[in-house]
Amino acid sequence: MLASKIVWSMWALIPVGGLAFHFGPGQRAYVEDKARDIVTQAGRLEDTAQAAQDAAYEKHLASLKARRAAMVSKTPEDAATAKTAADQEDAAYHAASDAWQAAADKLHQAQDMLAASGSDKVPPIRIARDRALVRAGKIAEGVGDLETMLDALADDGQAESDTARKAREELATGYYYGARLMRIAGRPQSDWRAVSGWSRQNFRYLAETSGSPDAPKAAEFQKNLELVLNLEQSAQEDLMARPLPKNSPRCNCEGLKPGQKQGKSKRPPRKGPDARGAGGVGDIDGGW
Numbered sequence: 001m002l003a004s005k006i007v008w009s010m011w012a013l014i015p016v017g018g019l020a021f022h023f024g025p026g027q028r029a030y031v032e033d034k035a036r037d038i039v040t041q042a043g044r045l046e047d048t049a050q051a052a053q054d055a056a057y058e059k060h061l062a063s064l065k066a067r068r069a070a071m072v073s074k075t076p077e078d079a080a081t082a083k084t085a086a087d088q089e090d091a092a093y094h095a096a097s098d099a100w101q102a103a104a105d106k107l108h109q110a111q112d113m114l115a116a117s118g119s120d121k122v123p124p125i126r127i128a129r130d131r132a133l134v135r136a137g138k139i140a141e142g143v144g145d146l147e148t149m150l151d152a153l154a155d156d157g158q159a160e161s162d163t164a165r166k167a168r169e170e171l172a173t174g175y176y177y178g179a180r181l182m183r184i185a186g187r188p189q190s191d192w193r194a195v196s197g198w199s200r201q202n203f204r205y206l207a208e209t210s211g212s213p214d215a216p217k218a219a220e221f222q223k224n225l226e227l228v229l230n231l232e233q234s235a236q237e238d239l240m241a242r243p244l245p246k247n248s249p250r251c252n253c254e255g256l257k258p259g260q261k262q263g264k265s266k267r268p269p270r271k272g273p274d275a276r277g278a279g280g281v282g283d284i285d286g287g288w
Contacts, residue, residue, distance in 0.1 A: 031117035042106035049099035056092035063089040100136035134174040137249035175199035
């Protein structure tokens with residue numbers, strides 16, 4: 001009789017256990033599975049955006065070449081060719097920006113789903129979204145969120161985690177793109193130098209904390225640090241003659257202003273001066 005009661009009690013608890021799983025681990029697994037499908041869609045959108053970015057960069061190189069030819073020849077024919085090339089460049093970068101924004105929107109959808117379920121898979125999706133925002137031209141929005149993320153990681157004692165380092169790399173790259181665009185656009189030196197300084201500080205920190213100087217990652221960060229220094233030390237006419245980095249947006253650097261939220265992330269104190277010499281070689285995320 002007692003055994004029968006125990007069996008029936010256990011049987012009655014099965015639906016309760018099922019509901020607990022459904023609204024606990026089961027629900028999270030379901031959401032993560034749905035989010036995985038959305039991330040897969042976002043990956044395809046990122047591939048499309050990268051192809052559009054590559055096409056825009058080729059138009060950028062063609063426009064730069066046409067502009068140089070027009071400046072030398074000063075003929076109406078070359079001036080017209082340069083104008084056509086510039087228009088094609090504009091259209092290509094607008095298409096790339098729209099494609100990156102579509103990828104960012106899809107990644108944001110997955111991020112929100114995962115965050116609502118309490119999943120621990122949010123950080124890489126968030127970093128990917130911020131990278132897409134930067135490439136779409138929303139640099140201030142992308143780096144601002146990365147700063148917020150780094151602050152939260154530091155508060156949780158994860159300032160040196162792989163996630164934090166990946167976020168900081170995207171942050172430094174975004175600031176570099178922004179500073180270069182600001183300088184090309186003729187913004188005050190104090191403004192663009194503040195932004196390039198944030199990039200320089202982050203790349204230097206990454207270079208100094210990535211193992212020996214000969215380690216691949218340390219060498220990459222050192223190379224990028226040299227590019228930031230090159231940006232700061234180059235004459236304006238020399239800078240204008242060089243192509244943009246391949247994965248840089250071409251416009252919309254508004255919002256990157258000293259004294260605002262940007263540039264305030266927690267990082268360990270650095271030792272020594274910033275400058276190590278700017279060789280001007282190498283590339284950031286695709287190159288000059």
